[in-house]
Amino acid sequence: MHSLLILNGPNLNLLGTRQPEVYGSGTLDMLEDSCAKHAQKSGFQVQCLQSNHEGALIDAIHGARGRHGGIVLNAGAFTHTSIALMDAIYSVEIPTVEVHLSNIHARESFRHQSYIARAAIGQICGFGRQGYLMAIDALVQKLTQPSDVT
Template sequence: MSNTIFVLNGPNLNLLGEREPAIYGTTTLADIHRACIERAAPLGFEIDFRQTNFEGELIEAVHAARREACGIIINPAGYTFTSVALLDALKMYAGPKIELHISNVHARESVYHNSLISRVATGIMIGFGARGYELAIEAMAGMVQAPAAIGKAS
C-alpha cells in the first residue's frame, strides 16, 4: 500500500496570503505545503501536494491518486459547488477522502452552503484556517495504517 497522501487544491488557492486575508488569513500555499510535509513525515506519510486553477487538471490528479495515493485531502475551492465532473472522479477513488475548507463555508453567503463534494467525502474539515491541513493529515493517518504505525500497537 502507498504511504502517499495527495493534497489537492483548486482554483485561486495559489493566491492565499494575498486573497481576502480577513477570510483566509495570511498563510501562503507554500507555507501550507511545508506544514503538510512536516506533519506527515513523523506519521510515516509522504505528501503529493498540487494546486491548479483548471478543473481538468484537478480531475487528472484524482485519477492519478487512484494508482498512487492511500488517501486524498482536497480543497476544491470554487469547484466544491459546481463540478459534477470532480464529484464523479472522486466517486471512482476507493480510499478515504477528506474535503477541506479554510473558512467556515456555512457562515458565509448561501452560494457556499451546498457542497457537491461532501456527498462522497469520508470526512470534512471546515473552518480551521490553514491549520486544517495539518488536522486533516492527522485524521487521514487515523483512517489508513501509516508505515510508522506498523508494529507499534500494544
C-alpha cells in the same frame, strides 16, 4: 501505501494576498510545507498540487489511484459546482477529506452546498491552515488503524 495527495483548487495559489481576513496571511508554499512536515511525523509523504483548472484536478484524482492512500481536497469554488470532481472521487475509491480554510456554512448561502462532501469521508472547515493538518491526521488514522465504524 504511505502517501497522501494534497489538492488545492482555484485561487488558492493566491493565499497570503487574497482576502487575508478570510483565508489568512500564509502562502500556499507555507501551507504545503506544513502539510509535508506534519505528515512526515506519521511516516507519510505528501504530493501537493494546485490548479485553477477543473480538468487538472480530475486528472490528479484519477492519477492518485495506486499511488496515494488518501486525498486532502480543497476544491475552492468547484466545491459548490463540480459534479465531475465528485464523480472522480467516487470512481477512484480513495478516502478523501474535504477541507476549507473558512467556514463555508457561515458564509454566503451558495457556499453551503458541497458536491465534494457527498463523496468524501469527512469535511473540515473553518479552522484555517490547521484544517489541513486535521485532515492528514484523520487520513493517517483511517489508513493505519482499521476500525469497525464506517
